[in-house]
Amino acid sequence: MPPSFVWMGPLVSDEFDSLSEVLDDLAAERDPALRSDLGPVEQDLARTAAFLKAGRADSTAPRPEFLSQLETRLAERGAVPDAPPAVPRAVSRRGILGRAATAVAGIAVGAGGSTKLAYDRGKHDGAHAEASAPLTAEMVPADRGRWMDTGHTLATLLPGEARRFRAGAVEGFVVNPEAGGAIYAVSAACTHMGCAISWMPPSSTFVCPCHGAQYNADGTVLSGIARHPLPFLKVRQDGAGRIQVWSVAQQPSIDTLVPYVHP
Amino acid sequence: MGAETQTQVPQTTDSIYRAHMRAVYGFIYVKVGNREAAEDLTSEVFLRAVNHLDPAREERSILAWLYRVATNLVNDYWRSRQGAQVIALEEARLRIAAPPPPNLWRQEETTRRATAILERLPENYRTVLQCRLLEGMSVAETSRRMGTTDANVKVLQHRALKHAAKLRLDGSAGE
Numbered sequence: 001m002p003p004s005f006v007w008m009g010p011l012v013s014d015e016f017d018s019l020s021e022v023l024d025d026l027a028a029e030r031d032p033a034l035r036s037d038l039g040p041v042e043q044d045l046a047r048t049a050a051f052l053k054a055g056r057a058d059s060t061a062p063r064p065e066f067l068s069q070l071e072t073r074l075a076e077r078g079a080v081p082d083a084p085p086a087v088p089r090a091v092s093r094r095g096i097l098g099r100a101a102t103a104v105a106g107i108a109v110g111a112g113g114s115t116k117l118a119y120d121r122g123k124h125d126g127a128h129a130e131a132s133a134p135l136t137a138e139m140v141p142a143d144r145g146r147w148m149d150t151g152h153t154l155a156t157l158l159p160g161e162a163r164r165f166r167a168g169a170v171e172g173f174v175v176n177p178e179a180g181g182a183i184y185a186v187s188a189a190c191t192h193m194g195c196a197i198s199w200m201p202p203s204s205t206f207v208c209p210c211h212g213a214q215y216n217a218d219g220t221v222l223s224g225i226a227r228h229p230l231p232f233l234k235v236r237q238d239g240a241g242r243i244q245v246w247s248v249a250q251q252p253s254i255d256t257l258v259p260y261v262h263p
Numbered sequence: 264m265g266a267e268t269q270t271q272v273p274q275t276t277d278s279i280y281r282a283h284m285r286a287v288y289g290f291i292y293v294k295v296g297n298r299e300a301a302e303d304l305t306s307e308v309f310l311r312a313v314n315h316l317d318p319a320r321e322e323r324s325i326l327a328w329l330y331r332v333a334t335n336l337v338n339d340y341w342r343s344r345q346g347a348q349v350i351a352l353e354e355a356r357l358r359i360a361a362p363p364p365p366n367l368w369r370q371e372e373t374t375r376r377a378t379a380i381l382e383r384l385p386e387n388y389r390t391v392l393q394c395r396l397l398e399g400m401s402v403a404e405t406s407r408r409m410g411t412t413d414a415n416v417k418v419l420q421h422r423a424l425k426h427a428a429k430l431r432l433d434g435s436a437g438e
Contacts, residue, residue, distance in 0.1 A: 016417040020402055023420065027399035029298035043341060045424035048431055050296020053396045054289070055377025057370050062288040066302050070309060074280060077313045193324075 015042050022046045026053060147236065147244040150174050150185070154241040157183065162199040162206075162217065164188060168247035172233050173199060173206070175217055185233040185245050186219040192226040206230065276318040279325055280309055283367075287333055290368030294337045304336045326367065380430045388423030395420055 019042045025032040026049060038046070054060050150165035152174050157163055160178035165171070171188045186206075190197050195210035205222055206215040214222040219230030234246035287308055292301040311332055316325060381389050387409070394405040395416075406416045 016421050019421055019424070020417045023395050024401065026296045027395065031295075031297055031299040031303070041425075042421075044428055045421065046296070047294065047341065048424050048428040049392075049396055051293055051373070051431065052377045052381065052392060052427060053296050054293040055374045055381070056397055057374060060289040060292045060370060060373070062285055062292075062302070062305070063298070066288075066305075067284055070284060070306055071281065073306065074277075074309055074313050077310065 015039060018042060019045055023049055026050060146247070147238075148247045150235075150243045150245050152243045154183070154237055154243065157243065160204060161201075162204075164199065165243075165245070167245045170233060170245060170247040171196065172245065174235065174243050174245075177217070178204065183235060183237070183243060184218075185235040185243075186215075186230040187233060189230075190226060191228040191230060192224075197230075276316070276325065279322050280312065283326065283329060284309065286368045287329055289370055289373070290330065291333050291337060293368070293373050295340060300340060304333065304340060307336055308333045330367070376431075376434060380427050380434070383430055384423060384426055387419060388426055391416060391419045392423050392427065 015038075018038050022032045022038065022042070023046075026046075032046070148167035148170075150163075150167050152163045152165060157174060157176045159176050159180065162173040162175040164173055165185075172185045173188055174183060174185045176183050188196050190208035190210065190213050192208065192211055192213050195208050197206040197208045197213075197215065199205075200207050204217045206217070206219075208214070208224070208226070211225045213224035213226035215226070215230055216222050219232065221227065221229055236244050236246075238244055284305070288301055288305045291304045291308075292298070295301055295304065308329055312325070312329060316328055320328070381392065384392070390409060391405060394400040394408055395402075400408065402413050402416050406413045409416065409419075411419075
């Protein structure tokens, strides 16, 4: 006589058990223990469980004590001041750039006090601007500025060329337009996040190494993530043909810079 | 009146952080499903922001940063729970749904999608998940409620979540 089988219910394997324990933890708002037996499938199921559970609004609301504790911790770090930050915006913006190879011109935009630069590009805005639009809008230090040498001269700057310079707190490119016309200067700080852009001679464009924004030689946006054109800088030539830019001597102190780590 | 004075406060980094703590917490909670981990990771996001984020950034850029860091931390969290293996499904899902930055988390959206998924499940699957996830019942309590065995509850909840994961993946692919 064949043995009779008694149905004991399905066999429960380890995965079923470990997933069930994870669900127990989630229900108790506990962080599930690290477990090596939770395979990729069960892990995806656990994440689905987390999502379904969060459909209940009361489970996703943070505890008020947690929020106030976190606010206190942030305030203790000194970075959540009630007053506007003591460090001028312009200086902290430098933090984005890192300490080397930065386009200093960008940091002065919107600065308060002595390093304040004003710029208004008027109609010359964004990718819609015509390349031939008059180059009237300029970024200039509002006060305490002075003419500073770029190290380039009319004689060395050939038509179609752009040369990098640093003059005081300003970093930019002087450009001799290929089509003729007056020499001009644009900021070397990408308007997206302030990385120092590079000049690409074959295409006569500026390219940002950080996120790939591209600008035309006149600073208008060609492609990529940047939305605003490169600000113009006020330039002139002195009697000896040296190209000078209106800038400020003062540079932000290295001590006030905020280190930046890209996430 | 309180609300009026609130709106006149200039948008400092401080106020931006405060205004978005709940949403970032919710965004993380949805992905980890427990308060302990959600609190840890939320703290980590804002402490990192305080240490590394340039306060001169625009609000929009700050928000994008917060949510990106939150997403990274959640991915690290799950990755650390699985040794060397990588979570293929969730990351694939993240890639499919290109996040419009900043992708602000909203409770209503989570509730709507979670409810829609539950509604589309067969009844016994929905019941087991409601007992175990929404009502926080134990396996034993659930088996009594459903008139079945503990072992069966474990199998049922596994299958129910598998079904739900598929519905969720289908739903997010179209978004």
